[in-house]
Amino acid sequence: METTLILFLTLSLTQGEVLLKLVKLQATKLITTSEIGENCAEDLSLLISDAFDLKLWALKMLDATSKINSGLWNGNAHFFGDYDQCLSIEHNTHNNTIRGQYCTAVLSVDPNVLNGDMQFLKLQHHVKIVNGLKFEGIFEHLKNASGGFGICVPKSCSPRDLATLLLNVKKKFKLPITLSFEEDLCVYKGEPSKISKLDVSVCYGLVLVVLLMCGSTIYDVYLQGSGVFRFLSVNRNMKKLLHxxxxxxxxxxxxxxxxxxxxxxxxxxxxxxxxxxxxxxxxxxxxxxxxxxxxxxxxxxxxxxxxxxxxxxxxxxxxxxxxxxxxxxxxxxxxxxxxxxxxxxxxxxxxxxxxxxxxxxxxxxxxxxxxxxxxxxxxxxxxxxxxxxxxxxxxxxxxxxxxxxxxxxxxxxxxxxxxxxxxxxxxxxxxxxxxxxxxxxxxxxxxxxxxxxxxxxxxxxxxxxxxxxxxxxxxxxxxxxxxxxxxxxxxxxxxxxxxxxxxxxxxxxxxxxxxxxxxxxxxxxxxxxxxxxxxxxxxxxxxxxxxxxxxxxxxxxxxxxxxxxxxxxxxxxxxxxxxxxxxxxxxxxxxxxxxxxxxxxxxxxxxxxxxxxxxxxxxxxxxxxxxxxxxxxxxxxxxxxxxxxxxxx
Incomplete structure (x- = not known):
């Protein structure tokens, strides 16, 4: 009995190892055959290799990426992943530093899935029977609806690289969903600040207003001043408010x-x-x-x-x-x-x-x-x-x-x-x-x-x-x-x-x-x-x-x-x-x-x-x-x- 159990476990582990190697091989092949940037391809290949070797940085990057959550039938279409964990990733290689980049992809279901006989898991029937909800209006809305999907990838990958790669994944596995990316929806730690000179000026102006309010209040309360400069006095304006x-x-x-x-x-x-x-x-x-x-x-x-x-x-x-x-x-x-x-x-x-x-x-x-x-x-x-x-x-x-x-x-x-x-x-x-x-x-x-x-x-x-x-x-x-x-x-x-x-x-x-x-x-x-x-x-x-x-x-x-x-x-x-x-x-x-x-x-x-x-x-x-x-x-x-x-x- 013990010999049979050991043999069964050995065969199961062997099959699991073969399956993992097959997944790794397919993932590497998809990366190498996709027309993406050279640096992105290298970093993604290293990510997959290190993930199968159970290295922490790679596991954290995969963990920070969204997974399909429960509650789809209740309309749960937003999958955030772990935003902060993704941005905290930093891995040094012999000639490069891989940093985590969080990208928000727009997730949408292909229209042909929501039409004809191929309705997504009989969604039409489901929507019809919920509390007498009128199917026509809501279902038309669902066809145009979209959700969000957070993906954690190396910073070297541009949204265009990700779109190309995921398009190949979709074609190969015939997935009924589409993920679209935009440049502005990718974030990484240390990216150039988008705070403009106008924003800085506004902040300085706000500080100046606070100082003027303090000065005007002192002028009003302690110096018993009069005139236009009192218009910013907190004391004067609070009296007007409460009067x-x-x-x-x-x-x-x-x-x-x-x-x-x-x-x-x-x-x-x-x-x-x-x-x-x-x-x-x-x-x-x-x-x-x-x-x-x-x-x-x-x-x-x-x-x-x-x-x-x-x-x-x-x-x-x-x-x-x-x-x-x-x-x-x-x-x-x-x-x-x-x-x-x-x-x-x-x-x-x-x-x-x-x-x-x-x-x-x-x-x-x-x-x-x-x-x-x-x-x-x-x-x-x-x-x-x-x-x-x-x-x-x-x-x-x-x-x-x-x-x-x-x-x-x-x-x-x-x-x-x-x-x-x-x-x-x-x-x-x-x-x-x-x-x-x-x-x-x-x-x-x-x-x-x-x-x-x-x-x-x-x-x-x-x-x-x-x-x-x-x-x-x-x-x-x-x-x-x-x-x-x-x-x-x-x-x-x-x-x-x-x-x-x-x-x-x-x-x-x-x-x-x-x-x-x-x-x-x-x-x-x-x-x-x-x-x-x-x-x-x-x-x-x-x-x-x-x-x-x-x-x-x-x-x-x-x-x-x-x-x-x-x-x-x-x-x-x-x-x-x-x-x-x-x-x-x-x-x-x-x-x-x-x-x-x-x-x-x-x-x-x-x-x-x-x-x-x-x-x-x-x-x-x-x-x-x-x-x-x-x-x-x-x-x-x-x-x-x-x-x-x-x-x-």
Whole structure:
């Protein structure tokens, strides 16, 4: 018995050794027959030889390369490997030093595998049976989907060498996948820095701003100075931030703005979570059907809240100030441009420079390209607030699209505001006509382009013609404009019972507009239903919101007004613009430094959200103190009559 067992083990080991030698022979043959660089071929041959000899550096390089992980049926298509281990590899030979190079390859399944009778492991059937998920739309998306695959190779191998080698591997073994490489997606330790002179200048400029803030604060607090140099004083700007406004009519708007800001960040945290999810199918099957999750994936409603509030504040503040003094068209536009643009450009410039320095990881370059390179390419459209008009030619757009829409609407404001006091009926009729044309536009686009209305049905046509279109969001802004006009009328009395009923209906409408999207996902796509939703849902949202504001502003809000007018909301609302600008860069910092995929669920979304808030709030405060508040002071100094310093405070 023992002799038989020993003989069996000997034969097994012999067969295993023969198999390993065969694998080594085939791998070496592939390297030598592929048209790759001489140095790359030598280093790869040495890698294979030393790996079979169990040398540590070679084993570490193979270990750092990604392997196909479990969870493919859940959509796990990102395989990072070990980024840091790969970059730490350094092996000295008699005439060369081999260093580890980490390359992120784009992994995609060949289209012919997903067609006809050769469907990849009956994927079509699998997708069909999961929670009633509609196969057609999701499967078409899967055909164009791709994942990431981290490969650790010697630095001497260029992306072109790797592409050539893997193409030969694919042909020889008839693999149903494709790995594509780009020069920018390969990283190695000691590579030339891509930090430009502009980035260095920005860092020095940031240090200078901090020093000026310190000097201005000392000048303000200890020397009791006055004048323009106090504009950078932390003490002065903190007092302005924490100071209660004299006009408390619209304090309730503060709570709405802050809740909307955090809602946007929560939605973006969920989007970021899906980028690194190892269970991406879960997000489009089980997760989206849970009623509580509709609050997360309907966060785009917060943008219409911003448009409504923007229109209301523009209308209310202009009509109120025009009672005391008139505002010229040039001043009206310049005031807004100076309010928005310098802070936006400075924030984006600083984020772009700092992210290059502090973001490093398997997907860092891919994510930075979304923000930095596209921002550099699109800077004229950002400066002139037209970035939302070029989505067909520039496929990636940052969250700055909202500012473009908002500024374009602001350009229309004088048409209504300059004449509404003298000709209220004519202006109201013009607003109603514009409102109707915008609704009809949304109807028509939905019918022509056959677009959907939920986030799960978004595509480039929906983004360009509806989601990022100024004309599509115009009804929300016009409703805000009209609400601001109505608030100019004093002593508005609303019967208590009627007010309670209208508040209840308003809150119920907001909830139903979120939950109702969930019920629409269950049925087949209907162009009529989509057209009705795209045309009327946003105006309905804005009308409900405006009544809540109107009730609170006229003294009928009760506990609702007390909550929305909380002092914490008032302070945070002053930071809302900085929060909106800063949080996008924070997301890239968090997700760009990720080293592994994570399981997507509500707990993970909450962790992402809390981390985004933890970084965003203090950095938004710094942005406000260093840029926004000083620029506001300069703007007020330029566009208002000069006052004594005591009055200014």
């Amino acid at each position: 209660q406004r004299e006009d408390r009519t619209l304090n309730c708007v503060s709570g709405i703005k802050v809740i909307s800001c955090f809602w946007v960040m929560l939605g973006h945290a969920a989007i970021g979570g899906t980028l690194l999810a190892k269970n991406i199918f879960y997000t489009v099957t089980e997760w989206r059907w849970k009623p509580m999750n509709t609050f997360v994936w309907t966060g785009h409603n917060a943008m219409d809240t911003f448009f409504t509030v923007s229109g209301l504040l523009v209308s209310y503040t202009y009509l109120k100030s025009s009672q005391k003094s008139s505002t010229g068209l040039f001043t009206f536009y310049t005031n807004r441009y100076v309010r928005l643009t310098p802070v936006m450009l400075l924030t984006i410039l600083i984020q772009s420079s700092l992210l290059k320095i502090y973001v490093e990881g398997p997907y860092a370059k891919i994510m930075l390209d979304i923000f930095i390179e596209k921002c550099y390419d699109n800077w004229p459209s950002m400066v002139f607030y037209t970035i939302n008009l070029f989505l067909h030619t520039k496929t990636v757009v940052t969250h700055i699209w909202y500012l473009s829409c908002d500024f374009q609407m602001y350009l229309l404001a004088p048409i209504f505001l300059f004449f509404i006091r003298k000709h209220p009926r004519k202006v109201t009729a013009a607003m109603a006509l514009t409102f109707l044309l915008s609704v009809l536009y949304s109807f028509a686009i939905t019918g022509i382009k056959k677009v959907g209305f939920t986030v799960y049905e978004w595509n480039q046509d929906f983004a360009y013609y509806l989601a990022f279109s100024t004309f599509h969001h115009l009804p929300s802004w016009l409703i805000g404009i009209f609400c601001g006009y109505l608030l100019q009328h004093e002593n508005i009395k609303i019967p208590k019972n009627l007010n309670v009923c209208l508040l209840f209906v308003s809150f119920l409408s907001l909830i139903m507009l979120m939950v109702n999207q969930l019920t629409h996902l269950e049925g087949e796509y209907s162009v009529y239903r989509a057209a009705l939703w795209n045309g009327l849902a946003r105006p309905a949202w804005s009308l409900s919101l405006c009544y809540i504001i109107f009730s609170c502003a006229t003294g009928h809000g009760g506990i609702v007004n007390s909550f929305l007018s909380n002092y914490v909301f008032i302070v945070l609302s002053e930071l809302s613009y900085s929060i909106y600008l800063v949080h996008g860069g924070i997301m890239l910092f968090i997700f760009g430094n990720s080293r592994q995929t994570l399981f997507f669920n509500n707990h993970q979304i909450l962790l992402y959200f809390m981390e985004i808030c933890m970084w965003t709030l203090p950095l938004s405060l710094f942005t406000y103190l260093a840029f926004e508040a000083p620029i506001l002071s300069i703007k007020n100094y330029m566009f208002k009559p000069k006052k004594s310093d005591s009055k200014e405070e």
